[in-house]
Amino acid sequence: MASAPRPVARIFNKYSGAPRVKRPEAADAQALWDADVLQQSEPLEVNSATPAPIETESFVGKMLFLHRTHAEDESNLYREHFARRRRCFELRIQGKFTRPVRDLFLTLEWPREVQMGAALRITAGWMMGVGHLLSKARGVDISYHLDTGTEDVVQHIGWPMSGADTIIATPDGQAPPDLRGGFKDTKAAAKAMIDFNSGDLFTFVFYSMYADFATWDVCNLPGGWRSKISRFMGDQPIHICTYDLVETASSNVMPHRQSQKRYVMHLAVRSSITQAAEEPGEEVAQLEQNLPPLDERLLDDCEWQSVASGDDDEQEYLSRGGRCVLVHQAHDGGFRSPQVVTRNRESGDLEYSAWTRQDDT
Numbered sequence: 001m002a003s004a005p006r007p008v009a010r011i012f013n014k015y016s017g018a019p020r021v022k023r024p025e026a027a028d029a030q031a032l033w034d035a036d037v038l039q040q041s042e043p044l045e046v047n048s049a050t051p052a053p054i055e056t057e058s059f060v061g062k063m064l065f066l067h068r069t070h071a072e073d074e075s076n077l078y079r080e081h082f083a084r085r086r087r088c089f090e091l092r093i094q095g096k097f098t099r100p101v102r103d104l105f106l107t108l109e110w111p112r113e114v115q116m117g118a119a120l121r122i123t124a125g126w127m128m129g130v131g132h133l134l135s136k137a138r139g140v141d142i143s144y145h146l147d148t149g150t151e152d153v154v155q156h157i158g159w160p161m162s163g164a165d166t167i168i169a170t171p172d173g174q175a176p177p178d179l180r181g182g183f184k185d186t187k188a189a190a191k192a193m194i195d196f197n198s199g200d201l202f203t204f205v206f207y208s209m210y211a212d213f214a215t216w217d218v219c220n221l222p223g224g225w226r227s228k229i230s231r232f233m234g235d236q237p238i239h240i241c242t243y244d245l246v247e248t249a250s251s252n253v254m255p256h257r258q259s260q261k262r263y264v265m266h267l268a269v270r271s272s273i274t275q276a277a278e279e280p281g282e283e284v285a286q287l288e289q290n291l292p293p294l295d296e297r298l299l300d301d302c303e304w305q306s307v308a309s310g311d312d313d314e315q316e317y318l319s320r321g322g323r324c325v326l327v328h329q330a331h332d333g334g335f336r337s338p339q340v341v342t343r344n345r346e347s348g349d350l351e352y353s354a355w356t357r358q359d360d361t
Contacts, residue, residue: 004071005273007213010041012266013055044267047076051179054095059264061095064179070214090207093265094179097198101244103251104161104196109239113148113155124232130221138163139188145255152257161242166205167191176201216271237270
């Protein structure tokens, strides 16, 4: 009987360099994992009861990497946590910066370049459009680089560190939150007031329902669309990194070059079942022929918020003038069409109605 898919992760410690750009002919995926990753990293236990230590030239602390399991797994200490939520993975980081830091960024990088055909680039562009809308709703901008042959630049998707779902600054001498406990999202206004410094202890939480590193899928996108990650980047690990830039580099000049980055945290993730890139199945192909339109007007003057109903169902929505445009729900498979959400004043229950263009005025 085949074992359930699971993510495999490795953490880079005592290492501040950037992943080198690999041309397609430079190394196959297995060689890339064995040579570049194994020599500079160590195994990171997924869903561990004990946070793993982080020690780089820029940061000292600890980390938990949590991921949804796809089989009844009593050993997953966080199964109840994921059972109430739609997210596929959660990255929790806690520690102190060892030096002053400038603007911080979070990126997903793949060092071995992948050349996309015209059709696949259309699909990738649509995916980046979805990412742009969701990022804009959270008050941050998404950046990405999918071209090949750019000197000193790896293909990547990135966000400012202010896009983290939770950021907590604990003054020196005070007890920080337990990294194994529960966390609430930090409001955008509160995140804007945080100064990244070398005195406070910082806690960061990132989560997403759009990438499943166990099944190696991009998932839960509009229209129920999903696809294998290997279609876009082949069979190579994804590098999840946080970094700032050297003093001579401008954060506004995109894309950031590898030689300009100073890595704060760096781990590599792949699935236990990753395979070489393959053509999409008929269902995916049909979905791609009818990619749902993206209407940026939906996000004008909105604020990303979350609400929990009585059964602890996690929901996320965009507020608009006292009403809420629902983006997705925790226990409903896939991405729903927008809905207006109100709370019944007598019962306190959430009530839903279809969102229409009239609701945009």
